[in-house]
Amino acid sequence: MITIKDIQAAAEVLAGQVNRTACLRSRVLSKMTGADVYLKFENFQFTASFKERGALNKLASLTDAERQAGVVAMSAGNHAQAVAYHAGRLGIDSTIVMPTNTPFTKIRNTRDLGATVVLHGENLVEAQARMEALVEEGRTLVHPFDDPLVMAGQGTLALEMLEDQPQLDTLIVPIGGGGLMSGCAVAAKSVNPDIRLVGVESEGYCSAWAAISGQPELPRGGQTIAEGIAVKNVGRQTLEVIREWVDEFAQVPETAIERAVGLIVNVEKVIVEGAGAAGLAALLTEPERYRGRKVGLVLCGANIDTRLLASVLTRQLVLESRLVHLQVAIQDSPGFLGRVAAAIGQAGGNIVQVHHQRLQVIHHPKDAVLDALVEAQDEAHAQRIIDALEQAGFVVTRGVSGIE
Incomplete structure (x- = not known):
């Protein structure tokens, strides 16, 4: 099990090589949720993810012989880019094994950062066989989460948060494989034993909670926009740390994650991926649970x-x-x-698109239906637009568009 000394040592290794990202209070999100909300902007790392911390701490520990032999990692996301980037900086040859169905942009980005990409299998389970063969050939595995050096590297994030905002009494941290949560838990509890640690997972991938609560039947699958924490099995080593140090768990629905992504873009004017918005999703789902507390959220990545x-x-x-x-x-x-457009315009609405339907057999052949997508300020303004149309003599139905 890692200790605070391991994390402090990792902080010395990472100094000047990864960004010390800001941890700032969000006035708007604080007002919306009733908590005092602080955001750790890990989406401002060079590869747009916290994964750089653990990857670099592991790479920096290699012997000369291990550096000469090169490293291998298995990832279809942020870990791949973190390993590729820092291995390239350190002059270490890196090979990243990815499933064959990995999006082209992720393959290209990883190659552009200097790694050799090997496409194998249709999923990470099948890709693992190729990765293990490369390890047997002499390459060092840089695991995405289940490695003490990786866990310690990720824990430096919590050290920075509490140095910058020592008043924090709650940290909400996403859990996928558990590397980030385990490192942050040890760091935070070592600095402040009374701090409240909440691990947040997607409802469809609550692997850590399933393991700790003894409910293996809990769902672990399906579509999610939080791919970064869509892990079917938490790490063996990370689980032991999480079991001992984490106080609470939260499982958030897809709708809350989606709303949180949109809010962070609109409120903070920055991009986050689904996993990076999971902490805010927990606040939105159960605001009474955190009301009045000083809450730190980790915007852990932006690769959406x-x-x-x-x-x-x-x-x-x-x-x-x-x-x-x-x-x-x-x-x-x-x-x-023209009369419809005039009524909408006079009410302050803006027509984004319109379609003239003449073939609906439920209407008289001399009638038609306008399908209009209209921009409004909010629900109250939308209702004023509808009222204006009805006052002009039109029958209006609130429709269901293709984007709803």
């Missing part, structure tokens, strides 16, 4: 697919009634589209 981010942000506009789908019944005659 741009198409997914666009979808999340657009869906949030719909949920906040800032994009509204209206179906307006009109006569299929000249001038009616």
